[in-house]
Amino acid sequence: MQKIKIFIIIMLFGFVAQSQTIIKMEYFFDADPGVGSGTEISFTSGSTVDFDTQISISGLSVGHHVLFIRMQDSDGKWSLYEGRNFYISETPTQTPAQNITEMEYFIGTDPGAGNGTPVTLTKDGEVNMNIPLDMTGQAVGDYNISFRVRDDNGIWGIAETREFSIADCTQPIPSYSYSTGCVNTPTDFTDLSTNADAGATYSWDVDGDGVEDYNTVGDISHTYTSEGEYNVSLTIVNDGGCNYTFSEIVIINEDITDPEITSTHNTQQVDADANCEVSLPDYTGDVTATDDCDNDLDITQSPTASSIISETTEITLTVTDDAGNFVEVTFNVEVADNTVPTITCIENQSKQLFEGETAYTVSGTEFDPTESSDNCDFTVINDFNSSATLENANFPIGSTTVIWTITDNAGNPANCNFDIQVNAFVNIETLQQNGISIYPNPTNGILNFEFANNNIQKLSISDITGKTIIERTEIQQNEMIDLSNFENGIYIIKIQTDNEIFTTKIVKE
Ligand SMILES: [Ca+2]
Numbered sequence: 001m002q003k004i005k006i007f008i009i010i011m012l013f014g015f016v017a018q019s020q021t022i023i024k025m026e027y028f029f030d031a032d033p034g035v036g037s038g039t040e041i042s043f044t045s046g047s048t049v050d051f052d053t054q055i056s057i058s059g060l061s062v063g064h065h066v067l068f069i070r071m072q073d074s075d076g077k078w079s080l081y082e083g084r085n086f087y088i089s090e091t092p093t094q095t096p097a098q099n100i101t102e103m104e105y106f107i108g109t110d111p112g113a114g115n116g117t118p119v120t121l122t123k124d125g126e127v128n129m130n131i132p133l134d135m136t137g138q139a140v141g142d143y144n145i146s147f148r149v150r151d152d153n154g155i156w157g158i159a160e161t162r163e164f165s166i167a168d169c170t171q172p173i174p175s176y177s178y179s180t181g182c183v184n185t186p187t188d189f190t191d192l193s194t195n196a197d198a199g200a201t202y203s204w205d206v207d208g209d210g211v212e213d214y215n216t217v218g219d220i221s222h223t224y225t226s227e228g229e230y231n232v233s234l235t236i237v238n239d240g241g242c243n244y245t246f247s248e249i250v251i252i253n254e255d256i257t258d259p260e261i262t263s264t265h266n267t268q269q270v271d272a273d274a275n276c277e278v279s280l281p282d283y284t285g286d287v288t289a290t291d292d293c294d295n296d297l298d299i300t301q302s303p304t305a306s307s308i309i310s311e312t313t314e315i316t317l318t319v320t321d322d323a324g325n326f327v328e329v330t331f332n333v334e335v336a337d338n339t340v341p342t343i344t345c346i347e348n349q350s351k352q353l354f355e356g357e358t359a360y361t362v363s364g365t366e367f368d369p370t371e372s373s374d375n376c377d378f379t380v381i382n383d384f385n386s387s388a389t390l391e392n393a394n395f396p397i398g399s400t401t402v403i404w405t406i407t408d409n410a411g412n413p414a415n416c417n418f419d420i421q422v423n424a425f426v427n428i429e430t431l432q433q434n435g436i437s438i439y440p441n442p443t444n445g446i447l448n449f450e451f452a453n454n455n456i457q458k459l460s461i462s463d464i465t466g467k468t469i470i471e472r473t474e475i476q477q478n479e480m481i482d483l484s485n486f487e488n489g490i491y492i493i494k495i496q497t498d499n500e501i502f503t504t505k506i507v508k509e
């Protein structure tokens with residue numbers, strides 16, 4: 001067994017004297033020989049001293065040792081000493097140690113190398129430092145725990161010590177997830193913590209400056225105004241003081257990407273109202289859109305909902321994210337007229353021609369519809385003169401059916417019809433050729449009728465104003481009518497056979 005002499009390089013032993021000058025410094029190993037009896041160290045004196053020096057360990061045995069240093073000020077007073085542990089090993093006679101073969105820990109006072117509580121290593125040479133240690137039975141309080149390992153040369157290393165506390169409370173496990181990471185867009189932090197007491201306090205630091213920004217228990221939302229990487233930490237303190245902090249780097253980017261509309265928007269038809277107008281529906285709810293940042297996109301419509309339109313109109317829907325990036329979609333809204341128009345005709349008409357007339361000329365709008373209407377624009381036409389009015393139209397002798405048709409702009413039709421009977425004037429001589437005799441003419445009262453073989457349905461007499469003064473339906477072959485009680489003048493006689501109507505006139509004197 002060969003011992004070697006090594007020199008310990010004391011690194012950065014730093015001493016500061018309060019307002020005095022350090023004039024002397026000495027060291028000793030393991031046991032204090034008394035103030036002033038150590039080995040002197042040469043250095044440059046001053047109120048602050050930094051120095052490197054070499055100290056011989058000649059004569060020290062293999063194993064653990066402590067190097068102590070103290071100093072003297074200009075008043076001659078000596079300081080307390082400062083100690084550092086070190087270890088002197090044997091000269092390696094074989095390959096340098098490669099593997100950790102053992103590990104142990106102890107709480108509080110060092111029981112000596114090899115006397116700690118063993119820690120099971122997962123595999124030779126590997127240490128899983130995520131090791132659960134059983135603290136059952138350990139009282140509430142603050143402790144030091146120390147670990148050391150042994151190599152495959154059988155040498156124990158120096159123990160590493162950490163402080164820990166045992167408290168009478170539950171350890172919270174803070175955690176969160178976050179939604180989007182974009183400038184000027186709310187970033188939603190969802191609380192995923194467990195083991196938090198009902199009375200636990202939360203402290204969120206969303207920008208890593210060590211200053212609490214929110215004390216909200218549960219989810220928060222924060223809007224960053226500039227891009228960057230932010231260290232976001234959540235600290236939870238449970239009843240009894242147990243606490244833990246979870247931190248994560250959250251990356252916030254500028255939003256430079258337009259939203260994307262995923263819904264399709266085709267031409268829409270909306271029923272016209274009574275004024276042939278449409279109050280625009282709200283189409284914003286029909287939009288589905290996505291964005292890289294904004295989960296709550298703004299959607300606007302132009303023209304806005306409830307705007308009144310009367311013709312096909314282009315609608316623009318605009319989707320905007322919080323950064324002002326936007327996308328549009330357009331489609332047409334058509335005013336659909338599904339209301340059928342209405343039209344009303346006059347009653348059936350019967351018109352009498354006078355001597356010399358061959359057709360009835362319509363006076364003014366007497367044969368035009370009495371009513372025609374629609375919620376939208378429309379046209380009216382008849383099938384007799386293909387015009388919107390029958391004014392001045394000439395109807396021939398006989399019966400004519402007129403059909404009036406109304407059509408709105410959407411092509412919805414409606415119609416009505418009426419008959420006009422135009423009766424020709426027949427003179428007495430012509431009537432006789434048809435087997436009908438009326439005499440005398442002129443008469444001063446009595447009128448005689450002979451109908452020969454004609455079957456007469458109706459016989460009527462009206463005055464020159466068209467007012468019927470006598471009407472008979474039970475007609476004999478020979479009839480006599482007394483006009484004595486009526487004024488002198490021209491009277492119209494109408495005789496309806498099975499087939500036709502004969503109209504003639506007589507004069508009463
Ligand atoms: Ca902060």
Ligand SMILES: [Ca+2]
Nearest residue numbers: 257291292321
């Ligand atoms: Ca965007």
Ligand SMILES: [Ca+2]
Nearest residue numbers: 294296297322
């Ligand atoms: Ca938004």
Ligand SMILES: [Ca+2]
Nearest residue numbers: 337339374408
């Ligand atoms: Ca209509």
